Amino acid sequence: MITINEITIVVDGREIISDYSEQIPAGSITAIVGPNGCGKSTLLAAIAGDIAPTKGTITIDELHPILTFPAHLAQIRAVAIQNQSYTLGYTVKQIIEMAGPADEVMQALELTALADRAVTTLSGGEAQRVSIATAIAQKTPVLLLDEPLAAQDVRSRKRIIEVLRALAEAGVTVVVVAHSNESELTWADKVIKQFL
Amino acid sequence: MKKIAPAIALAIATFVAICVGSAQIDNFWTALFSPGSNEILWQIRIPRVTAALIVGASLALAGLMAQGACNNALAEPSILGTTAGAALGTVIAVLTGLVQVGSVGAIACGALGALAATSLTFKLANLRSQISSFALIIVGIAVSASLTAIVGLLSAMVTRSDARSISFWNFGSLALTTRDNLVGISITALVGGLIAWKISPSLDRLSLGDATAFHIGIDVPRVRLIALVALSLLAGGAVSTVGSIAFIGLAAPHIARFIYGPIHRNLIVHTAIIGALLVVVADTLSRSVAQPNELPIGLITSLLGAPVLIALVTVKNNIWKTQ
Numbered sequence: 001m002i003t004i005n006e007i008t009i010v011v012d013g014r015e016i017i018s019d020y021s022e023q024i025p026a027g028s029i030t031a032i033v034g035p036n037g038c039g040k041s042t043l044l045a046a047i048a049g050d051i052a053p054t055k056g057t058i059t060i061d062e063l064h065p066i067l068t069f070p071a072h073l074a075q076i077r078a079v080a081i082q083n084q085s086y087t088l089g090y091t092v093k094q095i096i097e098m099a100g101p102a103d104e105v106m107q108a109l110e111l112t113a114l115a116d117r118a119v120t121t122l123s124g125g126e127a128q129r130v131s132i133a134t135a136i137a138q139k140t141p142v143l144l145l146d147e148p149l150a151a152q153d154v155r156s157r158k159r160i161i162e163v164l165r166a167l168a169e170a171g172v173t174v175v176v177v178a179h180s181n182e183s184e185l186t187w188a189d190k191v192i193k194q195f196l
Numbered sequence: 197m198k199k200i201a202p203a204i205a206l207a208i209a210t211f212v213a214i215c216v217g218s219a220q221i222d223n224f225w226t227a228l229f230s231p232g233s234n235e236i237l238w239q240i241r242i243p244r245v246t247a248a249l250i251v252g253a254s255l256a257l258a259g260l261m262a263q264g265a266c267n268n269a270l271a272e273p274s275i276l277g278t279t280a281g282a283a284l285g286t287v288i289a290v291l292t293g294l295v296q297v298g299s300v301g302a303i304a305c306g307a308l309g310a311l312a313a314t315s316l317t318f319k320l321a322n323l324r325s326q327i328s329s330f331a332l333i334i335v336g337i338a339v340s341a342s343l344t345a346i347v348g349l350l351s352a353m354v355t356r357s358d359a360r361s362i363s364f365w366n367f368g369s370l371a372l373t374t375r376d377n378l379v380g381i382s383i384t385a386l387v388g389g390l391i392a393w394k395i396s397p398s399l400d401r402l403s404l405g406d407a408t409a410f411h412i413g414i415d416v417p418r419v420r421l422i423a424l425v426a427l428s429l430l431a432g433g434a435v436s437t438v439g440s441i442a443f444i445g446l447a448a449p450h451i452a453r454f455i456y457g458p459i460h461r462n463l464i465v466h467t468a469i470i471g472a473l474l475v476v477v478a479d480t481l482s483r484s485v486a487q488p489n490e491l492p493i494g495l496i497t498s499l500l501g502a503p504v505l506i507a508l509v510t511v512k513n514n515i516w517k518t519q
Contacts, residue, residue, distance in 0.1 A: 050407065074413030081407055087267060088403040088458040098401050099412045131408075138412065 007056030078138035084131035100137035256471020259445025264399035265423035272445035280343035282435035285309015298377035306436025311428035367494030368439035384433025396460035443501020
């Protein structure tokens with residue numbers, strides 16, 4: 001269970017989120033939707049422990065992400081950021097193995113054929129799938145994904161959703177940031193629209 | 197064959213470097229296998245070639261640490277201000293009369309100067325917002341230029357021969373290296389190399405960007421600080437003893453990546469071998485091509501290293517995305 005308790009987040013003097021509370025149930029998929037700039041990614045970053053709320057608290061079970069050591073936090077939550085870029089020419093498999101075992105997740109996300117490709121040569125959609133695979137490979141109880149379907153074709157979107165559903169059924173808490181025009185959100189157990 | 201070529205080339209270059217010199221060595225093979233029998237060979241040439249090997253490996257590993265810590269293809273000790281900081285730290289220490297160039301004390305002051313200058317570059321690049329590659333390089337060039345100017349001023353204003361010349365600090369020289377100097381640079385090379393080995397898996401993860409590295413469990417500021425300490429030890433030891441030798445820190449890691457790929461743990465040994473090879477070849481050329489004069493080694497390494505920099509930007513490759 002992720003508990004967001006009356007948080008306010010101010011970035012560069014601008015209040016992005018104000019006195020917001022929410023509970024995200026364990027073992028489910030929660031989609032955070034809203035237009036550009038409404039604070040979806042900021043909320044996800046706060047849950048991930050990337051930024052500290054100016055006021056209020058966020059806990060994953062009883063753990064405060066912002067107060068937890070990176071190595072410990074990486075066992076609790078995994079994150080796939082939007083627009084992951086790769087500067088060095090590691091292979092797809094080498095990148096995923098930096099987070100955990102690669103074979104199973106590569107197969108699940110149809111990346112096996114790309115295993116030996118340099119990540120610097122991937123398309124945007126392929127790079128995004130590698131980023132999602134890297135997060136899943138961490139095998140954490142909480143999975144946070146920032147717009148995982150944005151650059152995907154229909155087939156890849158379907159496959160990613162199937163993988164996320166399977167993870168949720170296995171007990172993983174999945175939180176996904178999506179655009180407000182994300183019409184097919186039937187795969188999510190809960191949709192947070194407070195930012196709309 | 198391609199993968200062992202640098203090691204074979206290093207063995208050949210080292211042998212040639214020991215053979216070649218302004219003085220002929222009578223009964224070379226007998227002298228080579230009788231330690232101490234020939235003064236020129238054992239007191240001058242072998243210590244100098246050994247220093248070239250250690251300095252080359254140190255500067256190359258310093259470059260690998262700089263590029264890994266900054267996740268930046270252009271980062272290297274001279275661009276981050278590390279080299280100029282090491283030179284300034286050593287010059288100030290020597291001018292106080294407490295240490296001599298090449299001593300362990302001078303190396304310690306060089307490493308401290310290197311660490312202070314690199315920290316200053318990072319601090320200034322970080323002032324307005326998160327560190328960007330652009331800010332880091334621009335600030336690094338400015339810090340380097342300022343410190344190099346101060347080293348030049350101090351060298352020019354003080355007429356002490358043991359403070360070395362501005363040419364020495366700008367272009368480097370192995371001419372004055374002695375057997376005693378080898379102890380200090382061996383220690384910094386070994387300690388710096390061990391730290392580099394230890395943090396190399398974290399540097400792989402740092403290449404994913406600070407955010408993703410943090411998400412997979414890396415304490416980014418801590419890893420970066422450790423890498424900068426290794427960088428300062430390696431560059432400080434080398435620069436405080438033989439002056440600034442350009443482009444080794446930039447070229448060697450890139451050449452190693454082209455041959456062996458980007459995994460940092462694999463690169464530690466190979467980058468050190470390629471750096472040692474470049475410096476041994478450059479030193480041999482610097483004392484051979486204009487006999488009886490000796491050219492500053494930095495001129496030769498610049499001639500060898502500049503094409504690598506140009507190739508990095510112009511040749512399409514999958515090793516490092518520069519766009």
